[in-house]
Amino acid sequence: MTGDTPFEAMLKAGQDWARTLNPSVEPFTPKGFDTLFPTMPRDLMEATMGKGLNPEGLESKTRLLLTLQGLTIMGAQAEAQIRMTVRHAIEAGATQQEVAETIALGGLFGGVPAMTKAMDLASDVMEKDGDT
Structure with a gap:
């Protein structure tokens, strides 16, 4: 390879x-693909990915955190997708602590290298957005 x-x-x-x-x-x-896509407004994410479509289901923040965990478990190879997911999770109301805990839990299944890479990518996004 x-x-x-x-x-x-x-x-x-x-x-x-x-x-x-x-x-x-x-x-x-x-590199930089994630910057080509604007962050969806919180209300739009909730309407299309959260309680708007399924009032009894998960809200968009939880769905995005689950997506982030899945991307971490799969080895954190999809850098642009991780960056976009972190950015959107924060817009949906996730805190820096929630993002870090989500990635850390994913590290239990995906391994420390995947967790470290995902955490580095998330930290970079949060620093750029002024959330750290």
């Missing part, structure tokens, strides 16, 4: 193929 993760290996294979077709696409990188 050429990358540290299966995603990186797949990305490299795609870049090699694209470079063969058109050399001008070589500098492409997925």
Whole structure:
């Protein structure tokens, strides 16, 4: 495998193929994808992902924290998705402590390296948003 993760290996294979077709696409990188998508307003998240669709179900904050835990357990390989999930969880009302506890619990199943990487990504998002 050429990358540290299966995603990186797949990305490299795609870049090699694209470079063969058109050399001008070589500098492409997925870093920063998370900044291309604006943060959804809290009320919209609740209406589309929370109690708006299922009054007896989970609210959007809990759904986002569960998503964050799943991303951590899977090895914290999806950096853009982790960053976006943390950003949206905070917008939905999650505290820094709740985000940290969610990631820490995910570390029990995903391992310390995954937990550390997810915590670093979350800390970066929270520092940029001024929540730390």
